[in-house]
Amino acid sequence: SYSEAFRKMVAQLRREYAFNGIPGKEPDWDALVAELEPRIVEAERNNDARAFYRALNDFVLAFPDGHVGLNGGLIGAQVFAEQTAGGYGFAIRELSDGSFVVVYVLENSPAARAGMRVGATVTAFNGLPIGEAVSQVRPLTTFSTETSRRYQQVRYLLRAQPGDTAEVTFANPGAAPVTVTLTAIEERQSFAATSLYLGVDPNALPVEFRLLRSGVGYIKLNSNYDDLHLLIQLFERALRTFQNNRSPGVIIDLRQNTGGAPLGLAGYLTDQPIPAGQSEAYSDATGRFEKRGVPREIEPNETQFRFDKVAVLVGLACSSACEFEAYGFSQIPGAIVVGYYPTNGIFADVARGDYRLPEGFSAQFSAMRTVLPDGSLLIEGKGVEPTLRVPITAEGLLSGQDVELQAAEQAILGR
Template identity: 40%
Template structure:
């Protein structure tokens, strides 16, 4: 071959080698030590760190009882291990040194002489070396277990993506990669290397990183400079970073119309259920923008707030919340008739409350009276046109129930209204009733009736009649730490006492943390089920994205904290959001019966807030929740009862808690109580019988309208329980103490409203006693 060809070939090979070194970086050779880092502020290394944690997110403090600022071991990021759990020994806890509930709050961390983090060799050479310990300063909240972070506190593990000293990418191509901010690095000696830049790939701790050698001890690494800055100050100040995706969007400085226009643009991209609910945002812009422009032209803040409220009401989503105008509310609902109404399963509307001494009562309206019309307008149309000030709603059933409340309210200045009803003879009657300022009827129909604000987040007791546990979860937005402590105490108490059945009352739970709700449900399972996922608008992808790494799962508690008995969950339309996720979780593998009149509220997503003019915080749904199959499972539907309680006169016109009694009856059935047939009874009968543990005796009793009865179960050996059911097995009445402290059970002078066939059930109060009894049915008139 000609010599020049060899020269050409050598040149080509040399160029190819250079190209290969550029395209595919190789690890440094073992005998090529990196240069020492250029140190600024060389004071020997940090001994303490102080700083501030700013936050604008409205939900940052929600439920938080034990906030923590810690040294967060970054071995999970180095390894790109999403499930890395920081060792307890590595978690150096700081002190919060100002009011946590005022942003920004300050912190201080006294550094240990030698930290106990995970060592990682990141100098990209081929030698095996001890490596360095890498920490971020990070904010967390402790909810579970001891005052350190465990798997549940860490949401399964990994590394912080918000409120840390590091800046984390939110772009699709580099999502969760650390792209800036500051590390605290500890080198056990002066021979350990560390990256001094991101390299050409823009990623940290990869083969193309330039590397320097760190001095022994602590060094602060600032990744916002190129090359990185290495600081050895004794008392560095490091403020944590609130990422753009978590920060509150603030449009409060804009004009009314400009803020509204920008907000519509945001909702068109970020609202979670636009297609599902068939919302046309441009149509809403055209409908409401003139109202905001008019309010701006007139400088009328009240007109602006009313426009914003009406806009919120136009979105069929119970998570959406705009301004509440108390003066408008008080004016619109100022008057009442002294009655509350409900709609039955058969479509009739009846009075469920009549104010004692009211004109309605004097006119012959009583609980159970069928209401036909107000002001000659059919009652169905009245309900349809009622304005429910608790709007908007995700489900038609909850909207209907709230409209029933507001249908009986009248604006200030209305003096009277006509009411058409069926009187006690079944004849149609119309009366004119004065509208007064009474609010008793309105309060009676509230789905929060009885709540005082003094409740604990979790309250429980033992039902003495059945020996079942009863727990009411009032909120998932209270003190999370206290909620879990009470919850775990309940689990231990149930297990220690061998309680066979548990009733969980969720009927007045307005929601809160969906994660907390899921993890509290985990105490009833032995498998870490996948529960679903939540998709959010991803700016870099310009679409809703469900990150497979964010699947919601159970993180199971310790074996001794799990409860394996039968469970019934009580629900209603005032079970909202996180309450519904808990209820849905309990339907997995049919773990619990769900008992109620109606499905839950149907709020199936996570929320965001935005600040608008007049300092208004507007809430909307930004997260689309789906089940493990990717299907929308709660929004617009709610969780339906698996044990449906009918809505009729018998279930509404009683002081008994019919839903609770139905749950007790279901638990009894599941726990294989033996029900024996005692035969038929008539008024005047007296029968004797025997009970053994787990046995109940039922008798069929025929009664007539107008009967007044004394029904008594007596025993000298057992604490008796007497329960009356209808033929559909719905419990109507229950009593275990005719006289306080007495063994006997029953009722005296019980008035019978109609010709009925009843089931009278005799049992011992705990289903655990043996003895004889006497059941007496006598006419109280004689």
């Protein structure tokens, strides 16, 4: 039954959820159950699979953990489609100074017909200052960091049901502010315009590389889940190419790598082991979280390469195993981590955290954590932070240039 499956899942999670006992990570179990169990029972009484899904989804969204998720099958897909079907025909980004700029306007959309142009500054939404309106948004997925949450809040602010209305105050470049009422239409282009995966080529090789005009080597690591043998071959080939060309430095781009298998590729660039934390998981034998295996290290590779400087490009799409790679590269002496944002801050093992539920639903929760010698979590909840934070400006976003890559190249060249 719905209620029996829910109670069984919660009982197991109270014992085994990876971040139990971690301040800011463990949910308030009693409050969650008090809020959601009556909804589960009511859904069961009414044989309402959709209401069951919505209650489970609210349960999942209570976890500050980007690895936590719910697969609702066709019902879940329908609910998501309904909640994101409409938009007003424009997209915005938050800048480093806290202002919001329009980065996309759909042709012949409500926003376009109201005179909004790319580069406009948005100052209010439905009577609230724009920053406050963004803070009230509840996105439809989970997050491990506030940076990731905030990015998606900005995106989801402008999702609506077709026919919904919103009052928007904006000022086009060089013009006075105006307040207009927009009616949402069915469109997803504006949502896609600020996707973290915009421009990803699903047919690309796992590793792409080239020499920039400056002579700096550039490697884009597209995935850690493709053909891993080919990935390693291409990565080594790239480093050898750059070494043969006496590149002054190497840029490793991880911004759109969503993870897969942690490979420890930093081992090609250092002859010293890189400590990478200790895994811990719940033990049925002791009833406590215990160490699993030996402390993790990124081992030096037999084949070694050296460059004067190494820069690592990171961003919010870099998750899980990608973050392990980013962490490893960040520990190379003298490495520069460059980006608008840190990595996604999602780092845990979910192998024992799968739950099968009625109606063909399934849920995933973190089951193993990685801690550093001081007891703090590795990567989870903070990500790999840039040491060179690139300011997010209207000029940069609207330039059509890869400003982060340019910053990394300039850092390597010492300019």
